[in-house]
Amino acid sequence: MTKVLYLSFISFIFFIIFNNSINAQETIRFGQQWENNGVLLNVVAIDVRTSQSHEAAALQVWFYFFNYSGQRILIDLDWDSIYVIDNHGNRYRDWEGGTTNRWVDTGTHFAFSRYYTINRGERSRVPSGVNRLQIIVNNFSRIQNISWEYYINPILRQINRPPNYTTLNIGQSAQSNDVALTLTNVDIRTDQSHEAAAVRAWFSIVNNSNTRKLLELNFFHIFVEDSFGRQFIDWEGGVTTIWLEPRQVYNFSRYYSEMSGRRSRMTSGSRYILIKTNNFSGIRDIQWGYDITY
Numbered sequence: 001m002t003k004v005l006y007l008s009f010i011s012f013i014f015f016i017i018f019n020n021s022i023n024a025q026e027t028i029r030f031g032q033q034w035e036n037n038g039v040l041l042n043v044v045a046i047d048v049r050t051s052q053s054h055e056a057a058a059l060q061v062w063f064y065f066f067n068y069s070g071q072r073i074l075i076d077l078d079w080d081s082i083y084v085i086d087n088h089g090n091r092y093r094d095w096e097g098g099t100t101n102r103w104v105d106t107g108t109h110f111a112f113s114r115y116y117t118i119n120r121g122e123r124s125r126v127p128s129g130v131n132r133l134q135i136i137v138n139n140f141s142r143i144q145n146i147s148w149e150y151y152i153n154p155i156l157r158q159i160n161r162p163p164n165y166t167t168l169n170i171g172q173s174a175q176s177n178d179v180a181l182t183l184t185n186v187d188i189r190t191d192q193s194h195e196a197a198a199v200r201a202w203f204s205i206v207n208n209s210n211t212r213k214l215l216e217l218n219f220f221h222i223f224v225e226d227s228f229g230r231q232f233i234d235w236e237g238g239v240t241t242i243w244l245e246p247r248q249v250y251n252f253s254r255y256y257s258e259m260s261g262r263r264s265r266m267t268s269g270s271r272y273i274l275i276k277t278n279n280f281s282g283i284r285d286i287q288w289g290y291d292i293t294y
Contacts, residue, residue, distance in 0.1 A: 027134065030150040031233035031259075032278075033220045037142045038069025042220055042237060043135050044260035045113075046150055048126055056123040057095050057115035059084055061135055064260070065110040068216070068239045073141060075110070076101045081139045084116050087132040092116035092124070109238060126152070156228040161272050167289035174277070174286040178209035183275055183288045184251075188266055196263040197235050197255035199224050201275055204251045207244035216241050217252075221278040224256045226270040227292075232256040266292075 028034070033042035045062040049055050061084070067073050077100045084092040095115035104110050118124040126133075131154075136147040173180040185202040189195050201224070207213045218239045224232040235255035242250055258264035266273070275288040 026145065027147045027149050029231065030135075030148045031220075031223065031231055032148070033064075033218075033237075034137075034143050034146045038067065038071075039073065039142050040064075040066045040068070040218070040220070040239070041137065041140055041143050041146075043148045043150075044233065044237060045262055046133070046135070046259070048133075048152060051125060055115075057117045058092055058124045058126050059116040059133075060113055061116065062113040062260070063111070064237050065104065065112075065141065066237075066239050067104045067106055067108060067110075070106050072106060073104050074101060075104060075141045078139065079114065082114065082135070082137050085134050085136060086126060086130040088127060088130055090118060090127065090130075092118055092126075093120055095121065107239075154230075156230070156267060158227055158269075158271065159229055161227065161289065161291075162274070162287070164289070167274065167287050170288065170290060172288070174283045175208070176282045176284070178207065179213065179215065179281050179283065180206050180208055181277070181280060181283050181286075182206075186273070186275070186290050188273065188290075188292065191265060195255075197257045198232050198264045198266050199256040199273065200253055201256065202251070202253040204249050205244070205281065206249045207246055210246050212246065213244050214241060215244060215250075215281045217281060218279070219254060221280045222254065223276055225274045225276065226267050227272050228267045228270060230258065230267050232258055232264065232266075233260060235260055 030043055033040045042064045043061060044064045047060040049058055079094040080097050093116060095117050097120060131152050133150045134147045137143065138145060168174060170183055170186060173182040182204045183201060184204055187200040189198055216239060219234045220237045233256060235257050237260060244250060270292055272289055272291045277283055277286045
């Protein structure tokens with residue numbers, strides 16, 4: 001009995017240490033990007049394998065890196081510095097491991113995917129009952145000690161719509177530093193639509209100043225949430241820059257899906273969506289509300 005209690009105590013201590021080490025990583029939601037010193041890194045898709053899959057690895061994860069620093073960057077890649085941990089404490093390492101390096105020119109991206117398994121080169125699966133994964137990056141270019149959180153089969157509950165005074169409507173503008181961003185239209189796709197993305201949104205951005213402005217458009221900074229809290233990210237992502245003359249308007253549209261480049265649809269029964277911006281050309285923490293009528 002004493003031995004059982006001792007082993008239980010040791011397991012409890014290990015659990016505490018494990019969770020503290022995970023929590024020491026800065027964690028954000030899947031599909032949101034990390035930025036530092038002119039580079040960004042994002043997890044844009046993940047595939048959790050089932051027993052019926054012919055693939056050996058338990059997971060495949062897709063990443064997107066973009067260099068907008070203004071200079072060419074040499075990335076030293078240690079694939080073992082990126083790994084996955086589930087909420088049962090299982091760690092999934094890179095299928096091959098190893099190191100390499102590559103140049104990424106300014107204004108270009110590096111998209112890649114990696115396979116993860118419990119024992120390198122051996123078939124494995126995520127155990128049933130696991131509901132949360134953390135994709136952890138210890139070091140990648142100028143970004144260190146960060147992670148993304150991904151929920152498998154999350155419990156979906158309707159969330160009350162934010163008060164009207166906290167949201168804008170279609171046609172209304174958010175402004176900062178003489179730049180105005182307007183959501184001009186929204187299209188929510190149905191199952192009968194041939195389009196792959198769940199949502200298409202149209203925007204316009206205008207320079208209201210009397211001087212020419214160079215604007216940086218980071219498309220990962222605009223995303224969509226439905227009334228169950230499911231998030232839809234930019235289909236392609238990326239960063240671009242544009243010059244706008246005084247009073248000039250730039251119109252654009254973007255596609256949104258649960259994972260970049262993957263077909264998805266709004267959660268059945270969603271009552272509204274929110275189109276959110278984190279920091280788009282200096283316009284921060286703004287959301288437009290769009291009610292779905294049945």
